[in-house]
Amino acid sequence: KVYNLGINVPSMNFINKALEVRADIIGLSAFLTSTIPYLKEVLDYLRDMGLRRRFKVIIGGSETSAELAKKIGADGWAPNAVEAVALCHRLLAGKGG
Template identity: 40%
Template structure:
């Protein structure tokens, strides 16, 4: 790997968003293929942050900063990827249920899923069920990932899946849930297809849902 790609990767591992953007611009100016920047620097950067978290070297603040740097890096490189064929594992729409404003976990999961090769459409926080349903019809995603972070808002998930069933939409999309109060048992109870314990687990489960 060229030195500059190594530097880009390291800025993401270090959670240096400004540095990541500057180094990506430099790399592109030097004529390095943006796909190479993506696959050999940006993605390995967020993957390395995940490994460090897994090994108890990185903790939440480090991972959040890496996710922020990843987000900034993607924003910098994406305009240069237009028209390029990039294999994706699948499309995910992701949001936090209505009444819930917690987006920390969502941001990390989006970074990790994107790094793993998924196209992720972020619907934001405090997302009404109708919006999720509208996006299923409009975008035809493979997976709908829904987060909730309070024991009251987790009940929205139950209502959401019931609504999808009642309206014949349940089979149109795989549903993955996550968030602090949720468990595998809760996912089973409400009829979700998968439960992500944390961001890395969410990537594994999403891959499995896609048969990858």
């Protein structure tokens, strides 16, 4: 199941929702370069809270890349929704991003 939290969402809202619904994966997107720091912020919060191993985190959007995913410590990147679904299946199967 996918929960769309909308645009301009505070970073903690992603974590709180993931905890609330017992998510396996948190998906984040960036369509403006100014929002890229917030992708890392979610990952930093997860680490600081001791929750990083609890969730797989994937990123996507026009301003993202596989290199960015690696740089910020995300578990994977997808260039589009179809590939994001495939990535989620691989991550849930333990095959990595």
